[in-house]
Amino acid sequence: MEKRKKKKSEWFDWVKALLVAFGLAFIIRMFLFAPIVVDGPSMMPTLHDGDQMIVNKFTYLIDEPDRFDVIVFHASAQKDFIKRVIGLPGEHVEVIDNVLYIDGEKVEETFLEKKDGLYQTLTNDFSLENLPGEYEVIPEEHVLVLGDNRGNSTDSRMIGLISMDQIVGKTSLIYWPLDRMQTIGE
Known part of the structure; x- marks a missing residue:
């Protein structure tokens, strides 16, 4: 018993x-934390199609996004996107001749691939006023995001600014495939 x-x-x-x-x-x-798989070439050369990453969901509960953070956000009810934060609340953003300007000041984008000193990923000229919403500055609780592969990315230039409510979290760790395991930053 x-x-x-x-x-x-x-x-x-x-x-x-x-x-x-x-x-x-x-x-x-x-x-x-949650896993996510990169789907498509919009973040090349930084992220490759099929890269598996970890999303930190709590970081933006205690902090705001920084310029050049790579974030995951709800683009629609069915689809999440991975893009890079370029513009922050209160800023004016424009790109002229492949040069990023924030509030009229030139900002270097070191993560974009260069060959012979020229950007291989061209960014068509745009200004914040030309994007959906036609804002003069990015409103509070919103960010402007772009893919690193500017010629092949659905980002704020098409879908408009991203509200903080849409952001799932920040991602900076590729854990699979093993030969691409790395942390990404600027």
């Missing part, structure tokens, strides 16, 4: 441990 009780108690302990583990995994996945 004692043996049966001990076996039942052991089995119950295992079930409790598994429930706690699944509960913690659920909480971590829902509120802290």
Whole structure:
């Protein structure tokens, strides 16, 4: 009889441990970190199609996005996009002859691929006023995002500014494939 009780108690302990583990995994996945797979070439050369990354979901609960953060956001109810933050609230953004200007000041984009000193990824000229919404400055609680592959990216130039409510989180760690494992920054 004692043996049966001990076996039942052991089995119950295992079930409790598994429930706690699944509960913690659920909480971590829902509120802290989540995996995402890069879909398409819009962030080349920084990110490649099929790269698997970790999204930090809580960082923007305690901090605001910084220029050049790579973020994941809800582009629609069915689709999340990965893009780079270029413009922040209160700023005016424009690109003229492949040069980024924030509030009239030239800003270097070191992450864009250059060959022989020239950008291989051309950015068609645009100004904040030409984008959907026709803003003069980026409103509070919004950011302007662009893909690193400017010639092949659906970003703020087409879909408009991104509200903070749409942002899922920041991503900076590629964990798969192993030969591309790295952290990304500017």
